[in-house]
Each structure stands twice: as structure tokens, then as C-alpha cells.
Amino acid sequence: MNIVIVGASGYSGAELAKLISLHDSLNLVGMYVSENSLDKDKALASLYPELNGLVDGILSPLTQDALNVISQNADAVCLCTEHSVSVELAPKFLAMGKKVFDLSGGFRLSSNEDYENYYGFKHTSPELLEQAVYGLVEWQKEQIKNAQLVAVPGCYPTAALNALKPLKQAGLLTDDTVIINAVSGVTGAGRKANVATHFCEVSLKPYGLFNHRHGPEIEKYLGHKVLFTPHLGNFKRGILETIYVKVKPGTTAKQIAASYQVLADEPLIRLLGDAIPSIKGVENSPFVDIGWQLQGDQLIVISAIDNLLKGASGQALQCINLTLGLPAHTGFQGVKHG
Amino acid sequence: MNIVIVGASGYSGAELAKLISLHDSLNLVGMYVSENSLDKDKALASLYPELNGLVDGILSPLTQDALNVISQNADAVCLCTEHSVSVELAPKFLAMGKKVFDLSGGFRLSSNEDYENYYGFKHTSPELLEQAVYGLVEWQKEQIKNAQLVAVPGCYPTAALNALKPLKQAGLLTDDTVIINAVSGVTGAGRKANVATHFCEVSLKPYGLFNHRHGPEIEKYLGHKVLFTPHLGNFKRGILETIYVKVKPGTTAKQIAASYQVLADEPLIRLLGDAIPSIKGVENSPFVDIGWQLQGDQLIVISAIDNLLKGASGQALQCINLTLGLPAHTGFQGVKHG
Amino acid sequence: MNIVIVGASGYSGAELAKLISLHDSLNLVGMYVSENSLDKDKALASLYPELNGLVDGILSPLTQDALNVISQNADAVCLCTEHSVSVELAPKFLAMGKKVFDLSGGFRLSSNEDYENYYGFKHTSPELLEQAVYGLVEWQKEQIKNAQLVAVPGCYPTAALNALKPLKQAGLLTDDTVIINAVSGVTGAGRKANVATHFCEVSLKPYGLFNHRHGPEIEKYLGHKVLFTPHLGNFKRGILETIYVKVKPGTTAKQIAASYQVLADEPLIRLLGDAIPSIKGVENSPFVDIGWQLQGDQLIVISAIDNLLKGASGQALQCINLTLGLPAHTGFQGVKHG
Amino acid sequence: MNIVIVGASGYSGAELAKLISLHDSLNLVGMYVSENSLDKDKALASLYPELNGLVDGILSPLTQDALNVISQNADAVCLCTEHSVSVELAPKFLAMGKKVFDLSGGFRLSSNEDYENYYGFKHTSPELLEQAVYGLVEWQKEQIKNAQLVAVPGCYPTAALNALKPLKQAGLLTDDTVIINAVSGVTGAGRKANVATHFCEVSLKPYGLFNHRHGPEIEKYLGHKVLFTPHLGNFKRGILETIYVKVKPGTTAKQIAASYQVLADEPLIRLLGDAIPSIKGVENSPFVDIGWQLQGDQLIVISAIDNLLKGASGQALQCINLTLGLPAHTGFQGVKHG
Structure with a gap:
């Protein structure tokens, strides 16, 4: 399968370029950046010296000529672009008959209204919102296999949904808002220069209180009300979520554990029981680590992922694998089936 | 006032030694470590090179002779020792007529039962638990002034209580558990060598779920049920608490803001309103930063302190100031009254 | 003394604003940024939350009106601006009769040629290069006292010169290049957004091989050839220099130690002998830590400073103190005379 | 090939366990720790949560029974043990007819005298020092292939020797000491609890001035005098060496580049020319990055590796590959031949 990455200069783009390059059944036939990018015509490895010798190739500008080339040589296009850019590009590539894997948030929510509220723009292809398949791999395998447009889930929602859907599905949640x-x-x-991500400015701090766009994304696919509060942490990779859940009175630890059995055979899910996930455990790894502890009807679930792997490019690769008829975990070195 | 520090080799001990050395009205007349400590007879600055030229003095072993010297030359003793060591030492120094400022948890809870449950030892001076004054400065000034034994609050409780007591006092909380x-x-x-604090092992991770000893300490002084979940973060100094509070239906943002006015004149409290505290804002600083945002009846309060300053030695210094009849913020460079 | 800071939004500007605010004999009467700055009209503490309650004041745009105000109310102007901006502004403030303390490199080198080679611009006031006094406090006290224009030394040169001038002066160096x-x-x-200082991009790495502008600055004031190789390290504050020196055959450890006695009474110099300086020892501190070890005729000297304090704003404050007739270390809390 | 790791609980042991587990032609048949280790009988993944699902297996105590088992089931033994433990164990495993790959310094130097001087112990098997093959892969392939005992090089020497041997071999070095x-x-x-590696104590700092044991190791295999000064940096993985070399007068940049061509086909060497290596470029990677710049007869070479991969376990794996007749870079995902 011949794959093209648009937006390959960013963190998830570069990570995906590496994953595809290392994958036996995939060819990376093009890496593109916007026509105005300062990175155009540079080798990806000049931006990411760690990719020297692992990923060859130049960041080409996405000109009309480039679109023509893609139209000829690619089977699938991965969009690692800004939300609004994805919304604009996806229909073009779909019209060429390409599979599209969009790592932005451009096709995850339900309605134009959601996009105005949470993304601040008018969605130009609202008709695709229904067609897009949400690529939450462990829960959507069949749908992803045949999808033409996959909305690869957000990083935070990936950690949250895998931690919460088992409980929801087992009917253990009360109506209380999950925190x-x-x-x-x-x-x-992202990699863009910004005072907020300056080495000397980064410091543990919440942001986006009450209105981060991943809140409604989680609610949509969980079917439950959540209060989602993201923080920026002073580390490079990884997401840790500490989730406060009220379970129905009388729920036992056994029932909680049983509910998670739905994920027990998933190669990229590690159920830790009452052991506690950490960032260290998932950094540079494709896994979701889930641990939990119960006291009375108060449950605490901890979920951790690498935001660039399971939270973005790793999950995109899983989706690509599924559309090829391969097991979802193909290409992750050392990962065995459950 | 002549002051002695026992347990001066640890992080809070060294910080306190610095604060006292820089204070115009205090003399640091002795720094002690346990008789078995590998650090005994070393200069404090040999452990903390940053104190070279600022804090002179040797870490002496706390022998019987040392106790005799303390009995003669000290007005007050600061205990920066393990909980159980504080419990053992405090009565001795009280019997000598010294003021005791204990930075451990040895005198913060109410009963022997609490100590068995949360600290794992039998308290040998339970009669002192009632006598000890909780040194939460902004809320206990009068009591601290005349106290003989001050239980300096824990780091986490200091951040939590200053954030929550205004709401509690204003009657804005519902019966729901505060998270x-x-x-x-x-x-x-602490400074003790330990794999858990090895540079390469530290990584954001929760610990002590449901049973950390600072949970009951917060509940005792707040008079409200809390679910307290601490995490180890990968930074050196600071505590950030993200607090989820249900307020009574109909509570307005104005009422919330009004409730915090009780702290408005406190020199070491910075009320940020809807701005958001961060670790960076409080690192190496004596302040408590408190910010909050309300949506419906869901309130999020963010509270941040430097764990070694306001969370330990800084607050101890405030307590010492009060017993001397000085304003509590004396000796913190640049801090002005409200 | 009424002082104005131009370029107060950057790291050294903000640090200087703090130092001046905490100083008993100085008034900070204005903080300015360029007219185009996005930070204009903001409170400094909105950029630096740690300064809340310590430094009041707004970052004003440096308009013509502002220049008129400065002309009326300031005794001295501190320039924390880009090199070329300093070169442009200094003559204006000197013409107003103000003392100018320039923290940029605009007045440290000797000739226009140097500026073309190392700074990439034509110096517009080369006549001031001779008039400017190099503010290396421990070595230039008398000159600084009466200077109208002080070129506050670069961070790297400050660490290097204090480590090497004693050896040079004692005649212990051979002709070999000092590394x-x-x-x-x-x-x-600096604080400007830049991919190179992005939290995820910073990593120990040399830069500016053979042509960093601090090389000629060190050589000018040392009078000796050096090979200077700077590295970016993954920490916020501090400079550590490991200096490889060939001393004259037969030089003894005693002679080395004796040469450093020239600095023994300097309050901001800590001579560590064969103990080894570290970044931790000087972070947030105004000191220079110098240690050394000799083997045969090979000497290794380690010098460490906080780049924003002794390496920039701290040394600027020392210079200001000297012009006021105060001891140079006035205003550094806890620092005692040698 | 059946392999056993002794000392598998440390950083290089765990890294090697991972590499062997992911390798198609190798079986990890045992992981051992000392009989007194607190980690015995624990799963390796309980110490290293990132290995969950990738490396199965328990850390067994190295009892006499264990030695008997190893004698039966292993073809090769990797020693990730303390230097003195390796010296004691290697002869035992050699006597069983096993290949031994020692990652300690126990067999790298030449004489008992060296061990007394630099390691502080009397070598109990000095006769093996001559027999041991130094496993510097790119330079010793033939010798390693048939070795019974491989002394896997130290981390610092691996970076230094690959950077310097090309120059030495091309005759470009003067007699001057290389810095x-x-x-x-x-x-x-190492992973052992120690105040020096406490998260809050680590800070850039030199150590082992003039007498670090890797100095003589480099000199032995380079055949040239060096002044080696190690520093502890505040990052987890990686080594960066900035090397100051005097080349013969008249040496050209072309000659320097030509000398490095000897490494051009080595899959794990990345020659960067005048681009500059960084820690980021090699972290978690098996490569050596080498860059250089020349001015006059002063050459600066920068060499960077991941200390646990190319500096320890990665190079051990290369040695194992060679003894199996496989290309040295087998098992490093994505690495292609030159």
C-alpha cells in the first residue's frame, strides 16, 4: 500500500513517517508540507536528526503538481494537518478515490454547530461528518476496515474512552458526571514556535477549563457526561489521565475487573488491575495502560498513553493495518497478541 | 530569638536554615541531625552548595550533650524530622520550656487511632494532640501567637485548605465530596536515596490512592469530605492542586469571588480570579496562588504553592514570626502587605 | 536613584526589574518594550506570574512621549535590548545625560570590524566603544564608579574571565590556547518563540563552533587566546564552563591557589578550591563558583554562574551600586562581605 | 542461540533483555540477579513497566542451582554486573564452555596494575585480560567473531574511539593530548538508589577529573594520550563528547572527511560532516553520530551515542550477532546497511 503524509513536518507526521517506513507492507511514497512552510524541500531528518538512516525523503510543498502526483501514486493519504486544513483537503483526496486517515479533529464531532463552538470555524464539508468512521481501534474494527475516511481519535479521548467504555458498556456508571x-x-x-512551549515557560498548568474540544469528543463516543480538564505537563511525550468515577452502589471490584475483560485480548491494551500507570511506562510505546482502584462506590481509573503513538500516529497505523486486512498491531516491534 | 533546627540536612530543614539565616530578628544557634546520620559533622553547605556564603554552620549529632546545649541556648526548636521522631522529641523540648514548631505530621491529626491508620505507629504523646495548634497561618493567627507546640501543616493541606476554607465558610459547598x-x-x-526518586525513575504518576494521610488532615481542618489523590510530578519544587467542587445551585461567580475576599489582605495569598496558577508561578516563592472558574454549579479551583516554602519551611517561619509578635510575612524578601 | 529598564519583557529585563524593585536605594520608574511588541501595555507580572506581588508595573511602549518622560524622571537607563537596538538607543540616553547600563553586546568589543565579523552589523556609534567601561565588577570597580556608559559583560565571559584572569595576572599561563x-x-x-528553544527540541548540543561572539570578548579582556565552544544545555538557568589550561611547567597547586586570592574578598565570588562547581550550586544565585584541579602542568578550572544574575542582571545591579557609591553586592539578600 | 543475562535488573541489563527478546535469532533463557538482591523473584516488567508485554520473565537469584541450569541451557552469558562481580563470574562461565559478553569494565584494561589504579581491586583472573577481545564492533569484527570472552567497551570510550580512530589511523593527529x-x-x-542520582540533586557537573577509568581505556585502544573529563548531565540517556584535537599543520577539511570514510559503510555510524550531533539525535537509538569542524589546525569533533544502546547493550548485541555469523546490526529495527 502506497501512502502519503500531508503535514509530515510536525510531531505526529514525523512519527507516522517513521512507523510507515519501518512497516513491511507499507510504502511511504510522499511527504508534504504546505506551500508556505519554511521546511519545504528539506529532508525530514534535517528536522529530526533521530530519523537519520531510518526515514529517507524530502518534505515537498503541496502544490497542484504534487496533488497530481498523489492522485497517481498513492493509495491512501494521512492528514497530519491543522483541523481546518484537513477539512479542506479530505474531500479532494476522497474525490480521487483515496483512503483518507485524518489525524486532526476535522471529522470527529457531529455537526457544524460543534465545529463553531469548539473549533471556531464553519465546517465546509458537514456531509462527511456522518460518513467518517471514528478510528478508535479497539471498539470500531469492523467499521474501520471498510472506511473511506477515518477520523483518527484525539489523544486525550483515546486514553479516556478505552478507560471508560468498558464500565459504561457493563452498566456500572451512575448518572454522575465523570471527572x-x-x-x-x-x-x-505541536512543534510550532510559541512562547507557551518555550523550554523555560513550560510548567504544570491546567488550560481550557470547561471548554476543551476533547470534552465533547469523549462525550460523543462514550455516551456519558464528563468534566474534562487538560493540563500541560513538563515532559515531552505521554498523557496521564486520573479519572474519578461514581459507580452504582454495591458494585464490586470483581465486577469492575470483569468489565475490563472486553479489552483483555487487545494487543495494545495493558490492563494493570490495581497497579498504577505512569508516563514512564508508556513513553515511546504504542500501548494504553489502564489501572484502577475502588473504594465504596468511588472508582479511580488511571489511563496512560504516548500521545504521539496510541494518541495519534500509532492509532493511525492501526487503522491503516485494518483497512489492509492485517491485524491492527502489525508493525509495532515486539507486540504480541494478547 | 534563638532557634535550633533538628533534621537540618533534609530539604525542608535546609530551606528553613536559609530562611532563618536571612531573617533579621532570628538567630540560628544550632543545626542537628540524628546521631547515626552520615551527614553529621558536615557543613550544611557541603550538602547544599547553593547555601555557601549564605548559611554557615555544621550539622551536629543530636547527642545528650547537644540536648543540654539546646536546653541552655535555644528559645525555640524546629523539628524537620520523621513523624515518629518528632513525636518522641517534641515532649522533651516542651519539657525544657521551648517553643516547638513541628514540620512533620506528628501532631496534626486528632487521635491515636488516626496515627495507627494513617501513619502506622502508636502515638506516644496523644495528650499533646489536643494542645498542639495547627499552624495554618491565615486561619489561626491568634492561636499560633500563644502556642507552645505548633503543628505546621502538610504541604498538600496548605494548598487545599486555603483554596477551600473560604468556600466552606461562605456556605457555598454542597455535601458532595470535593475531589x-x-x-x-x-x-x-525527601532527600533520602530511594529508587523511586532516582532521576531516571521519576515520572508523573499517582500514588496513595484513597489512603494518603493528607486526606484526613484536610478533612479535619476543612470540616468537609474530600477525595484526595496525590501524584508525583517530574519537577523539583511545587504543588499544583486541581480541585473539583460542587457548589450550591444558583451560586454566582460573584459569590465565589466574594468568599475569597476573606484572604484578600493576606500578604502571602495571591488571588488570581479566573487566571490559572502554575508551578512556575510559585516555585521558590512563599505565596499561595489561587484561581477559579465556575460553570453552572461546577467550580474548579486551582491552588499552587512551593511545597518547601508555603508548604513547609515558609509557613513555619510565618508561625515563628507570629509568636514573636511580628507580622507573619516578615523575612520574605519583597513581600508587601496586601 | 530612579531607573528605567528598556526591554523589560525579556528574561534579563524581568530579572533586573525584580532586583531593582527589591533594592532599598533604587526606584524602578519605568519599564519599556518596543512599540511593536505584543507585550506592550501588559503588566510584567502577566508574563511572569512569579513576580505577582513583587514587581508592579506595566510594560509601556517606547514612544517619543516615553522618551520625553524618561528624560524627565530617570537617572539611569538599563538596556536589556537586542545588540543593534542598544547601539541605537544608548547615544540618545547619553545625550540626555543619563547613565546607561547596556546588557547587550553592543559596546563590548573594540572596533566596527569586530561588529561586522561577530555581530553582523555596522556599528553606528563606534566612538562610544572606547568610552564604554566594561562592567566586569571584580576587576573594574574604579572605572565603573565613574562611567557614563557601562557595557555589562556577556554571561559566558563573566564566568570565563573571573576563572582565568587570576591565572593570567599571576603569570601562570603558557602561550597555549585556553580551551x-x-x-x-x-x-x-532569550524568551522569543523559536523552534530551537521549544521544550521538545532542546537537548545538549554545541553551537557557534569557532565563531561565537563571546570568544573575542573573552580574548579582549583576558589578553590571551582562547578556543570557546558554547553548548545549549537542557536546563533553564546557569552556565558551567570546564576550562582546560596549560600552566607553566613546575607550577604548583599552591601557586594556583595563591593566584585566586586576588578574588578572596569579593562577596560574590566563591572559591571552592578542589571542590567542583555545578549548575545546582549557582541557580538563582548571584555568585560565581570557581573550582580547580591540577595534574602536572594541566589545569582544569570549573566556573559556574547563573546566567541571568551574575551573567546579566545581577552584574548590572552591581555596576549600578558602584555608581551610587554603594558596595557592589548591595541588594543581594544574605550576601555578606568575604 | 540461548542467552542468559546476569545483572538483568540494572539499566543495561533491562535494555539488553529487551533487545534480545525482540531479536529473531536469540532466545532469552534466563535473567538473574544476585542472591541478595531485593529484586529477586520479581518480574522484570514490575521494575520496568515499559517492558510489560514486551519482555516476559522473572529475575531469578544466581544460586548454585541457577548456575547448574545455565550450564545446561545457555550458549552465551551476558554479564551486566559490577566490575568485580564480572571478574569473578566470567571464568566460571568460560569453564562451562559458554561465550561470555561482559558489559562491565572487568576485562578492558591490560594489567592487574591498571585494575588497582583505576578500579580499586586486585584482578583475580589477570590471565584473561589478554584473551578477552575488546568488542568495539566497527574496528574488531574478525576478532569478535571468534572470541570466547568479549569485553564490551565502556560508554564513553565507544563514543570517543569511533570519533578518533579514523584520525589516528590516517596519521592526522599531532602528539598533543586530545581533550x-x-x-x-x-x-x-546505574539504577541503584543514591543521593547523587536523586531527581533533585542531579545537575550538570564534572566528576572524576584526571582519574576516570575510561581515560586509560580510551588511550589503550586509541594509542594516543587523552585528557578525559566526564560530566553528569541532567538527562536520562545519551552521551555527548566535544573533542578538541590538534591536527598536523596543513591538514585540510577534505583529509579529515576522507579519514572518516573508513566508517562510511558501517550501518550504526552516522557521519554528519559539519552538522552537529546532539543528545536528542541519538536518544533511544543504536547509532553513533559524528560531526566535525576544522579551523586552522584546530579540529573539533562531536560524538554522540545513547549510552545504554551503542554505549552498552546495543554494542553487546552487535557482538553477539557477529559470533553468530550475522551482520552486526541485525535486530535494530529499521537499520539498513550503509
Whole structure:
């Protein structure tokens, strides 16, 4: 399968370029950046010296000529672009008959109204919102296999949904709002120069109180009300979510554990029981670590992922694998089936 | 006032030694460590090179002779010792007629039962628990002034109580459990060599779920049920607490702001309103930063302190100031009254 | 003395604002940024939350009106501006009769040629290069006292010169090039948003091989050839220099130690002998730490400073103190005379 | 090939366990720790949560029974043990007919005298010092292939020797001492609890001036005098060496570049020319990055590796590959031949 990455100069783009380059059944046939990018015509490895010798190739500008080339040589396009850019590009690539894997938030929510509220723009292809398949791999395998447009989930929602859907599905949640206290590494904020991500300015701090766009994304796919509070943490990669859940009175630890069995055979899910996940455990790894402890009807679930892998490019790769008929975890070195 | 520090080799001990050395009205007349300590007879500055030229003095072993010297030359003793060591030493120094400022948790809870449950030892001076004054400066000034034994509050409770007592006092809280998600820098774990605090092992991670001893301490002095979840963060100094509070239906933002006015004149409290505290804002500083945002009846309060200053030695110094009849913020460079 | 800071939004500007605010004999009567700055009209503490309650005041744009105000109310102007901006502004303030303390490199080198080679611009006031006094406090006290224009030394040169001038002066150096391997914290690169200072991009790495502008600055004031290689380190504040020196055959450890006695009474110099300086020892501190070890005729000298304090704003404050007739170390809390 | 790791709980042991587990032609048949270790009988993944799902297996105590098992089931033994433990164990495993790959310094130097001087113990098997093959892969392939005992090189020497041997071999060095300024991540100091590696104590700082044991190791295999000065850096993994070399007068940049061509086909060497290596470029990677710049007869070479991979376990794996007749870079995902 011939794949093209648009937006390959960013953190998730570069990570995806590496994953695809290391994958036996995939060819990376093009890496593109916007026509105005200062990075155009540079080797990806000149931006990411760690990729020297692992990923060859130049960041080409996405000109009309480039679109023509893609139209000829690619089977699928991965969009690692800004939300609004993805919204604009996806229909073009779909019209060429390409599979599109969008790592932005451009196709995750339900309505134009959501996009105005949470993304601040008018969605130009609202008709695709229904067609797009949400690429939450462990829960959507069949749908992803045949999707033409995959909305790869957000980093925070990936950690939250895998931690909460088992409980929801087992009917253990009360109506209370679930509280999700989340901390992300700085790669989550992108590679663009910005005082907020300056080495000397980064410091543990909440942001986006009450109105972060990943709140409604979680609610949509969980079917439950959440209060989601993200924080910027002073580390590079990883997300840790500490989730406060009220379970139905009388729920036992056994029932909680049983509910998580739905994920027990998933190669990229590590159920830790009452052991406690950490950023260290998931950094540079494709896994979701989930641990939990119960006291009375108060449950605390901890969920951790690498935001660039399971939270973005790793999950995109899983989706690509599924569309090829491969097991979702193909290409992650050393990962065995459950 | 002549002051002695016992346990001066640890992080809070060294910080306190610095604060006292820089204070115009205080003399640091002795620094002690346990008789078995590998640090005995060393200069404090040999452990803390940053104190070279600022704090003179040797870490003496706390022998019987040393106790005799203290009995003669000290007016007050600061205990920066393990909880159980403080419990053992405090009565001795009280019997000598010294003021005792205990930075451990040895005199913060109410009963022997609490100590068995949360500290794992039998309290040998339970009669002192009632006598000890809790040194939460902004709320206990009069009591501290005349106290013989001050239980300097824990780091996490200091951040939590200053954030929550105004709301409690204003009658804005519902009966719901308040959820406190807290992250502390690694100095909070002490200076002792330990794999858990190894540079390469530290990584954002919760610990002590449901049973950390600062939970009951907060509940005791707040008079409200809390769910307190501490995390170790990968930074050196500081505590950030993200606090989820249900306020009574109909509570307005104005009422919330009004409730915090009780702290408005406190020199070491910075009320940020809807601005958001961060670790960076309080690192190496004596302040408590408190910010909050309300949506419906869900309130989020963020509270941040430097765990070694306002969370330990800084607050101890405030207590010492009060017993001398000085304003509590004396000796903190640049701090002005409200 | 009424002081104005131009360029107060950067790291050294903000640090200087704090130092001046805490100083008993100085008034900070204005903080300015360029007319185009996005930070204009903001409170300094909105950029630096740690300064809340310590430094009041707004960052005003440096308009013509502002220049008129400065002309009326200031005795001295501190320039924390880009090199070329300093070169442009200094003559204006000198013409107003103000003392000028320039923290940029605009007046440190000798000739227009130097500026073209190392700074990449044509110096517009080369006549001031001779008039400017180099503010290396421990070595230039008398000159600084009466200076109208002080070129506050660069961060790297401050660490290097204090470490090497004693040896040079004692005649212990051979003609061999002195090798200076230097590592600076990221504040040294300024606060401006830049991919190179992005939290996720910073990583120990040399830069400016053979042509960093601090090389000729060191050589000018040392009178000796050096090979200076700076590195960016992954920490916020501090400079550590590991300096490889060939001393004359037969030089003894005693002679080395004796040469450093010239600095023994300097309050901001800490001579550590064969103990080894570290970044931790000088972070947030006004001191220079100097240690050394000799083997045969090979000497290694280690010099460490906080780049924003002794390496910039701290030394600027020392210079200001001298012009006021105060001891140079006035205003550094807890610092005693040698 | 069946492999056993002794000392598997440390950083290089765990890294090697991972590499072997991911390698198609190798079986990890045992992981051992000392009989007194607190980690015995624990799963390796309980110490290293990132290895969950990647490396199975328990840390067994190295009892006499264990030795009997190893004698039966292993083809090769990797020693990730303290120097003196390796010296004691290697002869036992050699006597069983096993290949031994020693990652300690126990067999790298030449004589008992060296061990007394630099390691502080009397070598109990000095006769093996001559037999041991130094596992500097790019320079010793043939010798390693048939070795029974491989002394896997130290981390610092690996970076230094690959940077310097090309120049030495091309005859470009003068007699001057080569100065190696080296900075290592904290994993280099091992996983043992120690105040020096406490999260809050680590800070850029030189150590071992003039007498670090890697100095003579470099000199032995380079055949040239060096002044080696290691530093502890505040990062987890990686070594960066800034090397100051005097080349013969008249040496051209072309000659320098030509000398490095001897490494051009080595899959794990990345020759960067005048681009500058960084820690970021090599972290978690098996490569050596080498860059250089020349001015007059002064050459600066920068060499960077991941201390646990190319500096320890990665190079051990290369040696194992060679003894199996495989290309040295087998098992490093994505690495292609030159």
C-alpha cells in the first residue's frame, strides 16, 4: 500500500513517517508540507536528526503538481494537518478515490454547530461528518476496515474512552458526571514556535477549563457526561489521565475487573488491575495502560498513553493495518497478541 | 530569638536554615541531625552548595550533650524530622520550656487511632494532640501567637485548605465530596536515596490512592469530605492542586469571588480570579496562588504553592514570626502587605 | 536613584526589574518594550506570574512621549535590548545625560570590524566603544564608579574571565590556547518563540563552533587566546564552563591557589578550591563558583554562574551600586562581605 | 542461540533483555540477579513497566542451582554486573564452555596494575585480560567473531574511539593530548538508589577529573594520550563528547572527511560532516553520530551515542550477532546497511 503524509513536518507526521517506513507492507511514497512552510524541500531528518538512516525523503510543498502526483501514486493519504486544513483537503483526496486517515479533529464531532463552538470555524464539508468512521481501534474494527475516511481519535479521548467504555458498556456508571483530570506532554501542543512551549515557560498548568474540544469528543463516543480538564505537563511525550468515577452502589471490584475483560485480548491494551500507570511506562510505546482502584462506590481509573503513538500516529497505523486486512498491531516491534 | 533546627540536612530543614539565616530578628544557634546520620559533622553547605556564603554552620549529632546545649541556648526548636521522631522529641523540648514548631505530621491529626491508620505507629504523646495548634497561618493567627507546640501543616493541606476554607465558610459547598487532584514536585519525597526518586525513575504518576494521610488532615481542618489523590510530578519544587467542587445551585461567580475576599489582605495569598496558577508561578516563592472558574454549579479551583516554602519551611517561619509578635510575612524578601 | 529598564519583557529585563524593585536605594520608574511588541501595555507580572506581588508595573511602549518622560524622571537607563537596538538607543540616553547600563553586546568589543565579523552589523556609534567601561565588577570597580556608559559583560565571559584572569595576572599561563567548554541554560537564548528553544527540541548540543561572539570578548579582556565552544544545555538557568589550561611547567597547586586570592574578598565570588562547581550550586544565585584541579602542568578550572544574575542582571545591579557609591553586592539578600 | 543475562535488573541489563527478546535469532533463557538482591523473584516488567508485554520473565537469584541450569541451557552469558562481580563470574562461565559478553569494565584494561589504579581491586583472573577481545564492533569484527570472552567497551570510550580512530589511523593527529569533554545522562550512573542520582540533586557537573577509568581505556585502544573529563548531565540517556584535537599543520577539511570514510559503510555510524550531533539525535537509538569542524589546525569533533544502546547493550548485541555469523546490526529495527 502506497501512502502519503500531508503535514509530515510536525510531531505526529514525523512519527507516522517513521512507523510507515519501518512497516513491511507499507510504502511511504510522499511527504508534504504546505506551500508556505519554511521546511519545504528539506529532508525530514534535517528536522529530526533521530530519523537519520531510518526515514529517507524530502518534505515537498503541496502544490497542484504534487496533488497530481498523489492522485497517481498513492493509495491512501494521512492528514497530519491543522483541523481546518484537513477539512479542506479530505474531500479532494476522497474525490480521487483515496483512503483518507485524518489525524486532526476535522471529522470527529457531529455537526457544524460543534465545529463553531469548539473549533471556531464553519465546517465546509458537514456531509462527511456522518460518513467518517471514528478510528478508535479497539471498539470500531469492523467499521474501520471498510472506511473511506477515518477520523483518527484525539489523544486525550483515546486514553479516556478505552478507560471508560468498558464500565459504561457493563452498566456500572451512575448518572454522575465523570471527572477526567488529564496531563499531556508538550509534543501535544505541536512543534510550532510559541512562547507557551518555550523550554523555560513550560510548567504544570491546567488550560481550557470547561471548554476543551476533547470534552465533547469523549462525550460523543462514550455516551456519558464528563468534566474534562487538560493540563500541560513538563515532559515531552505521554498523557496521564486520573479519572474519578461514581459507580452504582454495591458494585464490586470483581465486577469492575470483569468489565475490563472486553479489552483483555487487545494487543495494545495493558490492563494493570490495581497497579498504577505512569508516563514512564508508556513513553515511546504504542500501548494504553489502564489501572484502577475502588473504594465504596468511588472508582479511580488511571489511563496512560504516548500521545504521539496510541494518541495519534500509532492509532493511525492501526487503522491503516485494518483497512489492509492485517491485524491492527502489525508493525509495532515486539507486540504480541494478547 | 534563638532557634535550633533538628533534621537540618533534609530539604525542608535546609530551606528553613536559609530562611532563618536571612531573617533579621532570628538567630540560628544550632543545626542537628540524628546521631547515626552520615551527614553529621558536615557543613550544611557541603550538602547544599547553593547555601555557601549564605548559611554557615555544621550539622551536629543530636547527642545528650547537644540536648543540654539546646536546653541552655535555644528559645525555640524546629523539628524537620520523621513523624515518629518528632513525636518522641517534641515532649522533651516542651519539657525544657521551648517553643516547638513541628514540620512533620506528628501532631496534626486528632487521635491515636488516626496515627495507627494513617501513619502506622502508636502515638506516644496523644495528650499533646489536643494542645498542639495547627499552624495554618491565615486561619489561626491568634492561636499560633500563644502556642507552645505548633503543628505546621502538610504541604498538600496548605494548598487545599486555603483554596477551600473560604468556600466552606461562605456556605457555598454542597455535601458532595470535593475531589482534589494534586501533583507534587520530588522534593516532597525527601532527600533520602530511594529508587523511586532516582532521576531516571521519576515520572508523573499517582500514588496513595484513597489512603494518603493528607486526606484526613484536610478533612479535619476543612470540616468537609474530600477525595484526595496525590501524584508525583517530574519537577523539583511545587504543588499544583486541581480541585473539583460542587457548589450550591444558583451560586454566582460573584459569590465565589466574594468568599475569597476573606484572604484578600493576606500578604502571602495571591488571588488570581479566573487566571490559572502554575508551578512556575510559585516555585521558590512563599505565596499561595489561587484561581477559579465556575460553570453552572461546577467550580474548579486551582491552588499552587512551593511545597518547601508555603508548604513547609515558609509557613513555619510565618508561625515563628507570629509568636514573636511580628507580622507573619516578615523575612520574605519583597513581600508587601496586601 | 530612579531607573528605567528598556526591554523589560525579556528574561534579563524581568530579572533586573525584580532586583531593582527589591533594592532599598533604587526606584524602578519605568519599564519599556518596543512599540511593536505584543507585550506592550501588559503588566510584567502577566508574563511572569512569579513576580505577582513583587514587581508592579506595566510594560509601556517606547514612544517619543516615553522618551520625553524618561528624560524627565530617570537617572539611569538599563538596556536589556537586542545588540543593534542598544547601539541605537544608548547615544540618545547619553545625550540626555543619563547613565546607561547596556546588557547587550553592543559596546563590548573594540572596533566596527569586530561588529561586522561577530555581530553582523555596522556599528553606528563606534566612538562610544572606547568610552564604554566594561562592567566586569571584580576587576573594574574604579572605572565603573565613574562611567557614563557601562557595557555589562556577556554571561559566558563573566564566568570565563573571573576563572582565568587570576591565572593570567599571576603569570601562570603558557602561550597555549585556553580551551573553554561552556554549557548554558536555555534562558540564555532569550524568551522569543523559536523552534530551537521549544521544550521538545532542546537537548545538549554545541553551537557557534569557532565563531561565537563571546570568544573575542573573552580574548579582549583576558589578553590571551582562547578556543570557546558554547553548548545549549537542557536546563533553564546557569552556565558551567570546564576550562582546560596549560600552566607553566613546575607550577604548583599552591601557586594556583595563591593566584585566586586576588578574588578572596569579593562577596560574590566563591572559591571552592578542589571542590567542583555545578549548575545546582549557582541557580538563582548571584555568585560565581570557581573550582580547580591540577595534574602536572594541566589545569582544569570549573566556573559556574547563573546566567541571568551574575551573567546579566545581577552584574548590572552591581555596576549600578558602584555608581551610587554603594558596595557592589548591595541588594543581594544574605550576601555578606568575604 | 540461548542467552542468559546476569545483572538483568540494572539499566543495561533491562535494555539488553529487551533487545534480545525482540531479536529473531536469540532466545532469552534466563535473567538473574544476585542472591541478595531485593529484586529477586520479581518480574522484570514490575521494575520496568515499559517492558510489560514486551519482555516476559522473572529475575531469578544466581544460586548454585541457577548456575547448574545455565550450564545446561545457555550458549552465551551476558554479564551486566559490577566490575568485580564480572571478574569473578566470567571464568566460571568460560569453564562451562559458554561465550561470555561482559558489559562491565572487568576485562578492558591490560594489567592487574591498571585494575588497582583505576578500579580499586586486585584482578583475580589477570590471565584473561589478554584473551578477552575488546568488542568495539566497527574496528574488531574478525576478532569478535571468534572470541570466547568479549569485553564490551565502556560508554564513553565507544563514543570517543569511533570519533578518533579514523584520525589516528590516517596519521592526522599531532602528539598533543586530545581533550575530551564528555557529558553523560544519569542512566550511566546505574539504577541503584543514591543521593547523587536523586531527581533533585542531579545537575550538570564534572566528576572524576584526571582519574576516570575510561581515560586509560580510551588511550589503550586509541594509542594516543587523552585528557578525559566526564560530566553528569541532567538527562536520562545519551552521551555527548566535544573533542578538541590538534591536527598536523596543513591538514585540510577534505583529509579529515576522507579519514572518516573508513566508517562510511558501517550501518550504526552516522557521519554528519559539519552538522552537529546532539543528545536528542541519538536518544533511544543504536547509532553513533559524528560531526566535525576544522579551523586552522584546530579540529573539533562531536560524538554522540545513547549510552545504554551503542554505549552498552546495543554494542553487546552487535557482538553477539557477529559470533553468530550475522551482520552486526541485525535486530535494530529499521537499520539498513550503509
